[in-house]
Amino acid sequence: MISGIIFTLINPLAMAAIFMAPGLQEGPAETFNYMVAGFVVIFGAMGLYLVSLATRNKNLSQDLETLQKIDERAG
């Protein structure tokens, strides 16, 4: 065990691992960009669907108005 401690103290790689390990392991992973991408997809898809509904509604209302006018003229 003593030889293990001495080996660790004189081995620069082992020392580096001891000092860097807490920084690597503590705290959650850095996943901010993925979270942003996820919410862009969620709100983007829902927004696009709403725009699609509004556009189709507008076009169909115009079509209906035109067809009703033709129907009235046709008597």
Added chain:
Amino acid sequence: MEAKPKLLSILDGVSVVMLLIATGMVFFYAPVEAVMGLVQKVFYFHVAAGWVGMLSFLTAAIVGIILLRTGDRKWDIVGLASVELGLVFSFINVVTGSIWARPIWNTWWTWDPRLTTATIMILIYAAYLMLRSGIEDPDRRARFGAIYAILGFLSVPLTFFSARLFRGIHPVVIGSNQPGAEGQFDMTPLMLQTFFFSLITFTVIFVDLLWHRVRLGRLQDRVEQLKLKLNV
């Protein structure tokens, strides 16, 4: 164009307010998950979108049965609206899942049973839209849509239970996890409250959007009938 019902306007407002509250809860109320970090916040709306996708397909199957029993074509409009909404929410579910998987599983995609069955489910319902658009006769199209929605619904329980029945890496949210599941975590009470509030919010949004889509379908039906009458 029929006037917008007051109840629908109220439902619009409720949906917006609930979505704002749910988003606030996701970012400021639920804690950051200890291992996965901020990407875990996508989970709340990812699961809620998946739930609404499956609820939409269930609705399409139920109205399909009603259509076959009654022969009333108005149910076809509801069925089509449900399938369309189901596809939108299932798309959100799969894409957000893929984004979550990249840092957690170290891959954008893997042919895990849950992911595979979800993809098959989406393709089945995408085919529904394509196939029914090729049928001219409205009554035949409605019957076809109803039978397809009922048979297609078999893919929904298969997708839901795939993570429980088959060995894979997709975590199970409710119930016990598979031993090989990766990215599983225990929800704290604040996380659970956010999760269930998100589920309720997306369900309310589904009802609201379904109502809007059905109104659009009725308008489309009127235009089609008038076109047939005028022969244009």
